[in-house]
Amino acid sequence: MTLTLSEPLFNALLAVVKILFVWAMTLAALLPNLIWAERRVSGLIQDRPGPNRVGPLGLFQAVADVLKLMMKEDVVPLYVDKVLFTLAPLITLTPALVTFAVIPFGSSIPITWNGAVRDVPLVIADVNVGILYIFALTSLAVYGIVLAGWSSNDKYSLLGGVRASAQIISYELAMGFSAAGVFIAAGSLRLPAVVEWQHAHLWNVVPQFLGFVVFAVAIFAETNRIPFDLSEAEAELVAGYHTEYSSFRFAMFFMGEYANLIAASAVVTTLYFGGWSLPGVAFTGLWGGLASIAVFAVKTAAFIFLFLWVRWTLPRFRYDQLMELGWKVFLPLSFFHLIAVAAFVAASGR
Amino acid sequence: MDVSLALFWAFAAVAVAGAVGVIVMRQPVHSALFLLLTFLAVAVLFVVAHAEFVAAVQVLVYAGGIMVLFLYTIMLVNVRRQAGEPYLHRQAGVALGVGLLLLAVVGGVVLGDARRLADAHAAAPAARLTEVVGSGVAAGNSQAVGWLLYREYLLPFEIASVLLLVAMIGAVVLGKRTMEKFD
Amino acid sequence: MESYLPILYFAAVGAVFPIAILVVMALVRPKRPNPAKLAPYECGVAAPTDAWDHRFSVRYYLIAVLFVVFDVETVFLFPWAVVYDKLLLFGFVEMAVFLYILVLGYVYVWKRGALSWA
DSSP states (O other): OOOOOOHHHHHHHHHHHHHHHHHIIIIIIIHHHHHHHHHHHHHHHTTSOOSOSSSGGGTTHHHHHHHHHHHSOOOOOTTSOHHHHHHHHHHHHHHHHHGGGGOOOSSEEEEEETTEEEEEESOSOOOTTTHHHHHHHHHHHHHHHHHHHHHTTOHHHHHHHHHHHHHHHHHHHHHHHHHHHHHHHHSSSOHHHHHHHHHHSOOTTTTTHHHHHHHHHHHHHHTTOTTSOGGGOHHHHTTGGGTTOOHHHHHHHHHHHHHHHHHHHHHHHHHHSOTTOOTTOOOOHHHHHHHHHHHHHHHHHHHHHHHHHHHTTSOOOOHHHHHHIIIIIIHHHHHHHHHHHHHHHHHHTO | OOHHHHHHHHHHHHHHHHHHHHHHOSSHHHHHHHHHHHHHHHHHHHHHTTOHHHHHHIIIIIIIIIHHHHHHHHHHHTOOOOTTOOSOOTTHHHHHHHHHHHHHHHHHHHHSTHHHHHHHHHHHHHHHHHHHHHHTSSOSHHHHHHHHHHHTOHHHHHHHHHHHHHHHHHHHHHHHHHHHHHO | OGGGHHHHHHHHHHHHHHHHHHHHHTTTSOOOOOHHHHSOOOSSSOOSSOGGGSOOOHHHHHHHHHHHHHHHHHHHHHHHHHTHHHHTHHHHHHHHHHHHHHHHHHHHHHHTTTTOOO
C-alpha cells in the first residue's frame, strides 16, 4: 500500500520529524551528557574521579542534578521586578535553542515518496540569510543576561549583567568581521552552501586560520565561558547576573549556557571544519546520510571538549584586559584578516 | 486565507501592541522591551514580504544594537519618576505639533496623491531588485542586495561610511568630555 | 518565505518547553519564604538602596555607541562578501575606501582613549 500525501503536508511532516530529531539530540542526548562530561573532564584534568556514583560511570548524574534543581524551592526575592525576573531566563534559553534550526547536521537522506526518490537535506530551515540568522540570535542573547541583572535589583547581579552585555557586544564585532572571510569564499550566506564549498575545495580552517582563531576566541567571550566569564566572576561578583536565581530558573541559565556552547561548537564546525563532510568522501544514500550525521556529531563533540579543556586550564582575565583585548587586538586582527582574504581572492581572480 | 496573510496580520497586531506598550508603560525599561517586541515583529513582517536580508539587518542592528544602547542609557542615567511629578513637561506642545505633522504626512501618503508619488519613487530600486533576482546573476536575497548596492548604489554606500565616521567621533567627543569631568 | 516556517515551529517548541516545566514543577516545589530569604543578596546587612539607583561609568555607553557603528559596518560586509567573486578588484577598491574611512575613525577613537579601561 502506498501512502498518498499532498506536497505541503509531506513537507510539513518532514519538518516536524527533523525538528523532533534535533530537539531529541540537543535536549535529551547532548545537554545532560554535557553536564556530566564537564564534571568528568574537570575530574580528569584535576586528577580526581569526578561524579561516578549515579548509574554506570556516573552517567545519570545530570538527570539527578536537573531533577534536584526542578524540585528545589523557587525563591523570588521581594524587591525584584517580577515580570522581567521571570522572562530573563526564558530570553536566555530560547534563542540559544533556536540557533540549531539553520545548522546543517548531515548531508541528505533519500526518501521514496509517491514513487519518486527525493533527497531530503538534513537541515531544519535552509534560509538564504543563513549566518545572519545566527548572528541575529546571538545579538538577542544579551537581553537575557542584562535583564536578569537589572530585574534582580541586586548590585552583584546588575554589575554582572552590564559587564556581560558590554563584553558580548564587543566580541560580536570581531566575530562578524572574521566570519565575512568564509562567505567571500563560499559566495553565499547559506550554511549548507558553506559546507558544500568546503566539501568541494578544502576546509576553511586551512586558508583562513587567522579568521578561525579570532572567531573561536570570540565565541568563548560570547558564551561567557572561562577565561571570559567575567559576568559571573565569583571572587568579586558572587554569581553575577544569576546571583538571585534558584531552582529551575537557575537551571534555565545553566541549560542556556550549555545550549550556547553546543550551538557555538556546531557553528565553528560548520564554518571552518567542513561541517558534516570529510575530504574525498561522498556521503550518498541512506547510510551515507547517517554517517554524515555521525561525522558532524564527532566534530562538534571535539569542539565541546576544547571548550571544557580550556575552562579547566586557563585562569580568568581581568575585565579591563578583556575589553581592551577585544577592541584593540581582535578587532584589528579581524580587519586585517578580511582585507587579506579579499586581496588574495582579487589577486588570484577566483 | 493563506499562511503569509495570516502571519502578516498576526505579527502586525503584535507590532502595534508593542508600540502601544512603549507609550503606556511607566517603567522605562519595560517601554524599551516593548520597543524590542515591535522591532522583532517588524522583522517577521519583512520575512513575510520576502525581504529576508532586511529582516536579518532589522534584528541585528535595531534589536541587537540600538536597543542595547537604549537600555544602557536608561540604566545608566537611571530615569525614575518622582512621586507627583507631572507626566507632561514643557515639551508637551512641541510633541503635539510634531505628532500632528507626522499624522498629516502619513495620512497624506495613505490617502492622497503622495502615495502614487512614493510608489513611483520606491518602484525603481524594487523593480531592479526583482530584475536582478530574475536574471540569475544573484542566487538569493542577500546576493541581489549586494549586487545592486555595490554596482549601482556605490555613492550612497561610500557616503554611509562618512556618516558612521561622524557618529563615532561625535560619541567620543561627547562621552570623553563627561568621562574626564568625573574621572 | 516557506523555508522560514520551520523556524517558527521550532521557536514555538523552544519557548513552550521551559515554560511548561516551570509551570508543572510549581505544583511539586516547596514554597516556604521568610523575610531573610527574600532579601536581596548582600553581606548580611539589609541593602540601604535599590541596586538600580546607582549609575554606571559612561564607558559602557561609549562602548554601546561604537558597537552600533561597527555593527552597521558588518551589515554592509555580508552582501558584499557574497557577491565578491563577481566584483573582484572593483569590489576590493570600494570596500577598501569604505573601511579606510572607518579605520580613520577607529584610530581617532583609540587615540582619544575611549577604548581604554584603566
